[in-house]
Amino acid sequence: MNDSLRKLAAPHADYKGRGADYAYARPDYPHAAIDLIPRGLGDPARLVVADVGAGTGIGSRLLADRGARVTAVEPSASMREAAEPHARVIFRDAAAEHTPLSKASVDLVTCFQAFHWFKPGATLGECRRMLKPGGRLAVAWNRNVPDDEFLADFRRIVSKARPGAAPGNKHRAPVQSLMSDPRFDHVRRHKVPHSRALDLPGLIGYAQSKSYVPREGQAHRQLIADLRALHGRWADASGEVHFALRTIVYLAEAGAPRDMGQSQAIARTRLPETCLKMWDGSKLLDCYGQPVAGRGRTPFLTSTSRAWLWRIAMPVLS
Numbered sequence: 001m002n003d004s005l006r007k008l009a010a011p012h013a014d015y016k017g018r019g020a021d022y023a024y025a026r027p028d029y030p031h032a033a034i035d036l037i038p039r040g041l042g043d044p045a046r047l048v049v050a051d052v053g054a055g056t057g058i059g060s061r062l063l064a065d066r067g068a069r070v071t072a073v074e075p076s077a078s079m080r081e082a083a084e085p086h087a088r089v090i091f092r093d094a095a096a097e098h099t100p101l102s103k104a105s106v107d108l109v110t111c112f113q114a115f116h117w118f119k120p121g122a123t124l125g126e127c128r129r130m131l132k133p134g135g136r137l138a139v140a141w142n143r144n145v146p147d148d149e150f151l152a153d154f155r156r157i158v159s160k161a162r163p164g165a166a167p168g169n170k171h172r173a174p175v176q177s178l179m180s181d182p183r184f185d186h187v188r189r190h191k192v193p194h195s196r197a198l199d200l201p202g203l204i205g206y207a208q209s210k211s212y213v214p215r216e217g218q219a220h221r222q223l224i225a226d227l228r229a230l231h232g233r234w235a236d237a238s239g240e241v242h243f244a245l246r247t248i249v250y251l252a253e254a255g256a257p258r259d260m261g262q263s264q265a266i267a268r269t270r271l272p273e274t275c276l277k278m279w280d281g282s283k284l285l286d287c288y289g290q291p292v293a294g295r296g297r298t299p300f301l302t303s304t305s306r307a308w309l310w311r312i313a314m315p316v317l318s
């Protein structure tokens with residue numbers, strides 16, 4: 001990637017030197033999540049995919065295993081170098097905001113565990129440019145199961161190593177951008193249970209694969225000592241600790257470009273993430289693409305999000 005293109009991208013996260021830990025210890029994605037991503041797009045073996053922020057290609061290879069031809073777009077040399085080769089995956093040094101892929105050249109754009117690093121507006125525009133009409137965008141994250149005591153213990157240790165640096169819920173803002181982007185239709189969300197078992201070297205590698213975790217000095221030494229103690233507290237008889245995860249997948253269809261007037265009125269308003277809504281140009285849709293019919297007839301919306309929805313929807317609709 002040349003310097004002028006680099007400037008167009010978000011300053012990408014510090015994955016320098018972390019590729020090996022990442023490839024060794026990061027969780028993959030469950031088969032059920034990978035299967036639902038191309039569903040309805042035809043034979044997966046005929047699909048052309050761009051996987052942006054591909055890292056070491058964990059998601060790229062899972063899609064390629066189903067027969068798809070994947071271009072893995074990844075700006076970090078360390079991540080690309082740690083990638084296990086796959087016959088149907090080609091790596092390109094580029095940012096999500098500006099890829100070398102041609103206009104309308106791919107059936108599917110995927111983005112695993114990475115969308116929160118991008119400039120959302122520029123990336124969504126680039127995804128729409130790359131996608132063929134009727135193509136699909138899939139954005140996925142592995143998230144910790146809330147209230148899991150081991151995970152809370154692990155998070156506390158990792159946050160202590162660099163206070164305030166963990167991304168936390170930074171995926172929410174990009175999701176809101178997707179929800180309100182008029183270039184994409186029929187946004188919906190799926191949750192798939194997932195888990196990851198790691199031995200002690202895996203646990204240390206997993207912590208070290210995080211972009212904000214120190215890799216040297218006193219904070220790093222303390223982190224390793226804390227992780228050893230954590231492993232001692234939580235490992236099962238086979239020496240493994242268990243991460244309870246769920247994979248959240250957002251799917252959206254590449255819609256025809258349309259008048260942005262009313263859609264922008266909604267896009268400018270920050271919504272709680274629970275208020276999953278879409279504007280299809282003539283009516284508001286819920287997270288399953290169904291028209292929002294009226295107060296009280298949308299059981300999946302919380303009362304707070306319903307209140308938000310109507311506060312924003314009524315001025316637009318009336």
Ligand SMILES: C[S@@+](CC[C@H](N)C(=O)[O-])C[C@H]1O[C@@H](n2cnc3c(N)ncnc32)[C@H](O)[C@@H]1O
Binds near residue numbers: 095096111117
């Ligand atoms: C948490 S990793 C996820 C990697 C991979 N998709 C996976 O599922 O394992 C985030 C990746 O996004 C990449 N990244 C950060 N900023 C980027 C940008 N602006 N464009 C493309 N990739 C970016 C990082 O280099 C890193 O490899």
